Amino acid sequence: MNPILVGPLTVAGISTVLALIIAVLDKLLNNYGEVEISINGGEKKLKVKGGSPLLGTLAAENIFVPSACGGRGTCGACKCKIVSDVGPHLPTETPFMSQKEIESNIHLACQVKVRKSLEIELPRELFSIKKYKSHVEKIRDLTHDIKEVLFSLDEGEIEFVSGQYVQIVIPPYGEIKESVQRAYSMSSVPSDRTHVELLIRLVPGGIATTYVHKFLKEGDALELVGPFGEFRVHDTPAAMICVAGGSGMAPFKSIFYNLYETNAFPEKEIWYFFGARTSNDMFYLDELRKLQEKWPRFHFVAALSEPSPEEHWQGDTGLITDVLDRYLQTKVPKNDKGWEGYLCGSPGMINACINVMKKNGITEDKIYYDKFA
Amino acid sequence: MIDAPNVGLLSLFLASILTSNILLANFLGTCSFISISKDFKSSMGLGIAVTLVIGITAAVCWVVLYYIIEPLGIEYLSFIIFIIVIAGVVQMLEMIIDRFSPALYMALGIFLPLITVNCAVLGVILFMQIRKYNFPQAVVFGFGSGAGWWLAIMLLASIRRKLDANNAVPAGLKGTGITLVTIGFMAMAFVGFSGMIAVQ
Numbered sequence: 001m002n003p004i005l006v007g008p009l010t011v012a013g014i015s016t017v018l019a020l021i022i023a024v025l026d027k028l029l030n031n032y033g034e035v036e037i038s039i040n041g042g043e044k045k046l047k048v049k050g051g052s053p054l055l056g057t058l059a060a061e062n063i064f065v066p067s068a069c070g071g072r073g074t075c076g077a078c079k080c081k082i083v084s085d086v087g088p089h090l091p092t093e094t095p096f097m098s099q100k101e102i103e104s105n106i107h108l109a110c111q112v113k114v115r116k117s118l119e120i121e122l123p124r125e126l127f128s129i130k131k132y133k134s135h136v137e138k139i140r141d142l143t144h145d146i147k148e149v150l151f152s153l154d155e156g157e158i159e160f161v162s163g164q165y166v167q168i169v170i171p172p173y174g175e176i177k178e179s180v181q182r183a184y185s186m187s188s189v190p191s192d193r194t195h196v197e198l199l200i201r202l203v204p205g206g207i208a209t210t211y212v213h214k215f216l217k218e219g220d221a222l223e224l225v226g227p228f229g230e231f232r233v234h235d236t237p238a239a240m241i242c243v244a245g246g247s248g249m250a251p252f253k254s255i256f257y258n259l260y261e262t263n264a265f266p267e268k269e270i271w272y273f274f275g276a277r278t279s280n281d282m283f284y285l286d287e288l289r290k291l292q293e294k295w296p297r298f299h300f301v302a303a304l305s306e307p308s309p310e311e312h313w314q315g316d317t318g319l320i321t322d323v324l325d326r327y328l329q330t331k332v333p334k335n336d337k338g339w340e341g342y343l344c345g346s347p348g349m350i351n352a353c354i355n356v357m358k359k360n361g362i363t364e365d366k367i368y369y370d371k372f373a
Numbered sequence: 374m375i376d377a378p379n380v381g382l383l384s385l386f387l388a389s390i391l392t393s394n395i396l397l398a399n400f401l402g403t404c405s406f407i408s409i410s411k412d413f414k415s416s417m418g419l420g421i422a423v424t425l426v427i428g429i430t431a432a433v434c435w436v437v438l439y440y441i442i443e444p445l446g447i448e449y450l451s452f453i454i455f456i457i458v459i460a461g462v463v464q465m466l467e468m469i470i471d472r473f474s475p476a477l478y479m480a481l482g483i484f485l486p487l488i489t490v491n492c493a494v495l496g497v498i499l500f501m502q503i504r505k506y507n508f509p510q511a512v513v514f515g516f517g518s519g520a521g522w523w524l525a526i527m528l529l530a531s532i533r534r535k536l537d538a539n540n541a542v543p544a545g546l547k548g549t550g551i552t553l554v555t556i557g558f559m560a561m562a563f564v565g566f567s568g569m570i571a572v573q
Contacts, residue, residue, distance in 0.1 A: 003446075006445050006446075006447055007447045007449070007450050010441060010442075010445055010447055010450065010454070011450060011453060011454060011457065014437070014441070014454055014457060014458065015457055015461075018457065018458070018460075018461030019461075021461070021465065022461065022464055022465060022468070025465055025468050025469070026468060029468050029469065029471070029472040030468070030472070087475055087476060087479045088479055090479065091483060092483075115475065
């Protein structure tokens with residue numbers, strides 16, 4: 001044989017043999033047969049195939065434990081109590097667990113592999129989370145990197161509280177071989193039970209956002225899972241100090257229009273600070289200003305951090321944290337009803353805003369936020 | 374088939390642990406040695422994993438070397454082939470341990486896949502090739518070197534625990550600095566074994 005070919009062929013041969021052995025081993029070893037998952041002391045019993053993470057196994061049975069990262073072990077949302085012994089916590093779980101949670105056998109459902117029959121406990125609300133078949137009714141460009149996507153549900157109605165989120169199920173595409181789920185806050189109002197609107201910002205290299213921005217077309221079918229989340233308006237007379245950046249607009253859009261429609265919590269004053277870099281990143285300006293005109297308790301402050309002179313920007317300028325600080329010290333009326341903080345945006349923005357709010361006397365237990373991970 | 378060195382298995386085993394300790398005489402596998410040794414329990418897990426992997430890959434690579442690489446005359450590719458074999462064996466080992474001993478799998482955790490890139494593993498296999506060991510010698514040398522690595526990391530982890538407890542290290546030397554100095558002393562201490570058994 002040609003000596004030049006011997007080397008590459010041998011390397012290829014050895015790799016193939018190893019890959020084959022690994023594939024066969026995987027088939028043989030990763031087969032745990034049929035196991036039973038018993039939920040809440042036998043309230044629900046599922047017969048499932050073992051060998052996969054608990055999160056995916058439950059999802060295949062239409063029980064959707066909330067997970068913002070889709071099972072990568074980075075968000076720490078899919079906590080659930082496992083009564084059976086599944087061994088010690090993995091190093092991938094411990095960063096998300098308090099000592100108390102570790103002692104009471106709370107695990108991350110995405111990190112626990114179903115090896116044998118398990119007994120677990122889940123909040124009963126999770127059973128009401130459903131998977132909705134939907135199709136894309138409309139896609140609109142809000143800025144160069146944010147799209148407003150309106151989904152129309154094919155069957156059934158969704159009941160949710162403004163501020164909650166859904167997960168969209170991204171099918172495999174291009175290089176991405178597995179379906180993934182990503183969480184997005186709903187920007188539509190709960191009174192429209194047959195539509196879900198999401199604001200999706202393109203994250204360079206992001207699996208779901210790339211799919212939505214480059215592949216998704218009007219008319220495409222897509223599955224939604226939800227609703228999830230605890231971010232919502234709290235029933236107190238305190239004024240809402242809301243701060244958002246980028247697609248952090250979504251839950252607030254839903255919250256404001258819902259409050260306006262239903263006139264719920266009539267005592268609450270609402271202050272909304274929205275920050276962007278240039279006017280290219282600014283959106284919904286006219287809508288929100290119109291809302292402000294017809295709704296006296298709503299105050300909208302839009303700020304640009306780097307407006308260029310040719311934009312003729314009329315609103316506030318500066319980093320949103322500086323604008324927030326200025327308004328809290330001089331413009332937002334102080335009274336005995338107090339203030340509550342509501343934040344949605346990147347972790348950096350949220351942490352900075354929490355500091356500004358604390359400095360202005362809002363205690364941490366009155367600051368609610370939704371961080372994108 | 375090969376001209377194996379005339380050395381007894383027991384002395385080879387002891388030599389690979391003590392006189393030519395893969396870590397303290399050859400300084401291979403130092404990166405994980407320094408980073409993991411700050412935690413006693415992790416050191417234990419990593420030590421076991423390294424011993425298992427070096428022992429098993431030495432045996433597999435011996436077979437690959439003398440039944441595939443040498444007959445075909447492609448010694449120039451042996452590095453690449455060894456690395457592929459190490460990666461494959463680690464993957465299989467991980468699956469087998471996961472299935473049959475979940476407790477050990479949990480204990481080893483992320484360390485098992487990390488061993489793929491531990492240079493001590495490749496180092497042992499290359500020594501085995503250069504020194505022309507026969508099969509039993511290769512297996513003993515593999516497990517011995519692994520055990521030597523394990524011993525060294527346990528010693529260092531214990532020393533570091535004592536150092537931390539005393540809190541007497543100057544600020545500028547804390548962490549990697551004092552660890553490197555400690556490794557130097559340990560290596561010198563191990564030189565003391567060198568007269569006992571010689572294996573080249």
